[in-house]
Amino acid sequence: MSEGFALDPQLARESVFVADRVLCRVLLMDDARFPWLVLVPRRAGLVELFDLDARERTLLFDELEQAARALRSVASSAKLNVGALGNVVRQLHVHVVARREGDAAWPGPVWGHGPRRPYDESARATRVSAIAARLGTG
Amino acid sequence: MSEGFALDPQLARESVFVADRVLCRVLLMDDARFPWLVLVPRRAGLVELFDLDARERTLLFDELEQAARALRSVASSAKLNVGALGNVVRQLHVHVVARREGDAAWPGPVWGHGPRRPYDESARATRVSAIAARLGTG
Numbered sequence: 001m002s003e004g005f006a007l008d009p010q011l012a013r014e015s016v017f018v019a020d021r022v023l024c025r026v027l028l029m030d031d032a033r034f035p036w037l038v039l040v041p042r043r044a045g046l047v048e049l050f051d052l053d054a055r056e057r058t059l060l061f062d063e064l065e066q067a068a069r070a071l072r073s074v075a076s077s078a079k080l081n082v083g084a085l086g087n088v089v090r091q092l093h094v095h096v097v098a099r100r101e102g103d104a105a106w107p108g109p110v111w112g113h114g115p116r117r118p119y120d121e122s123a124r125a126t127r128v129s130a131i132a133a134r135l136g137t138g
Numbered sequence: 139m140s141e142g143f144a145l146d147p148q149l150a151r152e153s154v155f156v157a158d159r160v161l162c163r164v165l166l167m168d169d170a171r172f173p174w175l176v177l178v179p180r181r182a183g184l185v186e187l188f189d190l191d192a193r194e195r196t197l198l199f200d201e202l203e204q205a206a207r208a209l210r211s212v213a214s215s216a217k218l219n220v221g222a223l224g225n226v227v228r229q230l231h232v233h234v235v236a237r238r239e240g241d242a243a244w245p246g247p248v249w250g251h252g253p254r255r256p257y258d259e260s261a262r263a264t265r266v267s268a269i270a271a272r273l274g275t276g
Contacts, residue, residue, distance in 0.1 A: 048218055050203045057199050058192075065188045079228075080186055083221030087237055087245035090217075099225055107225035112246035 004044035008091040011038065014116065018128055019137035023059040024094075026067060026135065028128055031116040034105070035075035035098040037067045037131070046092035049084050064096055070134035071098040074127060085111060142182035146229040149176065152254065154262060157270050161197040162232075164205060164273065166266055169254040172243070173213035173236040175205045175269070184230035187222050202234055208272035209236040212265060223249060 007025065015027035015038055023043075029036035041056060052060060068080050077098035084094045097110050105113040119127065145163065153165035153176055161181075167174035179194060190198060206218050215236035222232045235248050243251040257265065 061195050079225050081223045085219045087217055108250035109247045
């Protein structure tokens with residue numbers, strides 16, 4: 001499924017690798033303000049959600065749900081935000097963000113909300129390994 | 139499927155009815171800045187995307203795709219934005235927005251971007267009937 005797939009350079013710069021699932025690469029957005037995963041279907045040439053075929057749509061939904069569960073196991077949250085925007089990075093990618101009341105952007109969206117605040121190194125490693133373990137890939 | 143379903147009052151205030159599909163009520167967000175539909179699964183008690191069962195997930199994806207096609211038939215766009223946020227209105231609802239470069243919020247998200255600018259009455263009616271016709275419900 002992943003022939004010809006290459007992660008967009010901007011996504012690669014702003015995130016760290018967590019795991020490869022059947023369909024998607026799971027990334028942790030390197031922004032300590034928000035517990036935030038990005039799922040990138042590992043097929044070349046995808047732009048819109050509707051470029052996915054029926055099997056991939058089911059896989060995406062399942063993998064998003066597992067990602068959301070993993071996020072919620074490491075961070076308390078009031079609400080999930082799920083979005084596929086792609087105005088800046090065109091490679092299809094889907095955000096899953098665990099929001100809590102009073103977080104840095106609440107109740108607005110996280111996208112475009114001020115500069116990222118990268119994790120410090122040990123907090124980043126701890127979060128990645130906790131999420132990977134929860135996904136069964138740690 | 140729709141027993142006990144009642145549209146959230148804030149969603150009702152900010153949008154106009156377009157059509158009922160098998161799963162979702164389709165609403166046009168009453169904001170002339172952006173071609174913007176909102177799909178609300180017509181089942182009581184839904185909050186997160188993952189509250190949908192397998193059949194509903196497939197229906198939602200199909201109905202989102204049809205909504206996106208209908209939007210694109212009435213408005214040129216460079217990119218679709220699809221999102222389920224729900225930080226303010228907790229009833230599960232999914233946004234489909236047709237974005238173009240240089241629109242009022244480009245390249246940021248439309249959510250929380252300044253005040254709505256309601257359509258004038260004839261433009262609203264024209265847009266609703268064009269989208270409903272395209273959905274096969276006009």
